[in-house]
Amino acid sequence: MSKEKKQIEKKDLLPSDIYAKSRKQIRKDLVEFKKDRRIALGPYATFYFESFETMVAQVQEMLHIEKGGDEQLKDELIAYNPLVPNGKELTATLMFEIDNPISRATFLGKVGGIEEKIFMKIKDEIVKAVPENDVDRTSAEGKASSVQFIHFKFNDVQINKFKSGNTSIEIGIDHKEYAHTTKLTEDNVKSLTADFI
Known part of the structure; x- marks a missing residue:
């Protein structure tokens, strides 16, 4: 699989019988790969950073x-x-993620528009997240979806800072009902750097 490829095609997928035989090992390898791409933020939010590899795995699993x-x-x-990163x-x-359905409904009812309040901070520079525009992620009644798909779009200078390995990088949400930031670890940064061309 080439990181330069930005779209999944049929030829990137294993035939279904081969996938079925290899599925256990593929899923085990994927868990290891995704470990440094998972970032918890506050008590309920978790970012799962996607890649060509994670999206191939998702398509393969859905077909299976x-x-x-x-x-x-x-x-x-x-x-x-x-959701396959485009290199920039x-x-x-x-x-x-809130197990209790009543607590979950209450929380999501208070955080409408939260998808517009997500950011990454590279040193002192803010990169605002852009929500995937496939569907509205906040209902007309102001209830947020429990799953959001987002993009952080970077310019070349920001990418170079990110890749340098010596810049402080944070991710955060600044919604009035959910305001949290966390610093990315070295392992997070190293794994995510691979998504840039």
């Missing part, structure tokens, strides 16, 4: 479970290709 063949593949590629961005699935 639903067995929809080429017809399903078209839909999966439409859904997941936008980082993409993430942000999940608000």
Whole structure:
């Protein structure tokens, strides 16, 4: 798999019988790969940074479970290709994970528009997240979705700072009901740097 590739195609996927045989090992390897791409923020939010590899795995798994063949593949590629970083961005699935359904509904009811309040800070420079525009992630009643898909788009100077390895990088949310920041670890930065061309 080439990091320069920015779109998943059918030829990137294993045939279903080979995937089924290798699935356990593939999933184990993926857990290890994703370890440094998971960043918790505050009590409920977790960012899962996506890549070509994680999106191939997601498409492969959906096809394995639903067995929809080429017809399903078209839909999966439409859904997941936008989350493959394009070489000048980082993409993430942000999940608000609250086990209790009542607490979850209460929380999500208070954080409408939260997808507009996410940022990354590289040294002193703020890069605001851009929500994926496939669907509205906040309902008309002001309730946020528990799953958000976001992009952090960088210019070349910001990418160079990010890749330098000696710049403080933070991720945060500045919503009035959920304001938290956390610093990325060296391992986070190293793993995410691979997404830039």
